[in-house]
Amino acid sequence: MKSMSGKELAKLLEANGWDLLRIQGSHHIYGKVGNHSRISVPIHRNQDMKIGLLRNLLKTADLLSMFEGKADLSTDEKDLQLEIDPSIIDETTDSNTVDKTKTDSG
Secondary structure, three states: OOOOEHHHHHHHHHHOOOEEEEEEOOEEEEEEOOEEEEEEEEOOOOOEOOHHHHHHHHHHOOOHHHOOOOOOOOOOHHHHOOOOOHHHOOOOOOOOOOOHHHHOOO
């Protein structure tokens, strides 16, 4: 999951039916009709929230399912593929079997 700022979370909450009830300092307090929970969103400049706090707030708002399974992929998927060194595969065995004598270092 990619982190977001308090301002971004506030916009997301408002787009999903949450109403701004009050502002107390740098915290915006949101509520929703039919939901007894209150969500206090810290608005500290444009600073990203920590992942644990963000997950908790999204869970309280029943919005966590929107973000589950969406990892923050800062690298290309091509970079994540594993490459097998052909020199450690024994030609006399099945091509899926690795020769352990060549991989042991000691």
